Amino acid sequence: MSTIISAVSIDTADAAALAAFWAEALGRPVNPGGTANYAAIDAADPADGPKLTFHKVPDSTTVNNRLRLALRTDRFEAESQRLVELGAKPLGDYEKPALRWTTFADPDGNHFDLVTVLPAA
Template sequence: MSLAVGMITVDTLQPMPLATWWAEALGGRIVQENDGFFVVLSLAEGAPLLAFQQVDDPTPGKNRIHLDLTTDDREAEVERLIAAGATKIADREMPGFGWVTLADPDGNQFCVAGQHEAEVPPTDV
């Protein structure tokens, strides 16, 4: 038996505005609107689809699953996303790796890290 991630779905009160925001943020395109109830984005070739589903009562509190995004220019992308409506939650760091936690306009948290930030720590022999 083999599984693959086909789609990641986000619950929201208003799928179309949130899907439009993520399409612009990730350079994706809306491929299904389904009368605004279930909006689907296509991202890069071979990437899972990203969908936004209308629900009457989204789960309150911090989301339990989040997207980890990577980029060659973390600072520029974070600034771009904030200008587009994201909210900065915190700068995070651990030895050899840093990232920024943001929230989309609905409050769903996600992380942005540089593609080449992680370094293998030196070992003592």
């Protein structure tokens, strides 16, 4: 048996609210039964990535989180705007020869990246 990542757990002040943001961002439904204490979003297909779980914790994010999600898109500008409309806050834009990305904060302050592959020169 090999080891795989089956879920990524995210701490939050309100599990249902943050799950709703990520459900919209990823185009996946929140699993039935989510509450302010715990909510989850399953992946319909392994290619969609791991399950996301959200757990209420008493403290808030005050510094850069140690683990962050990277979302890949081929519609960078439109997807960036959509994430902002959902409540994400852009923190910085970056570019390397083959990649462009923006680091965002979700409504709870957790950092994540939106990445696109740039065309070859």
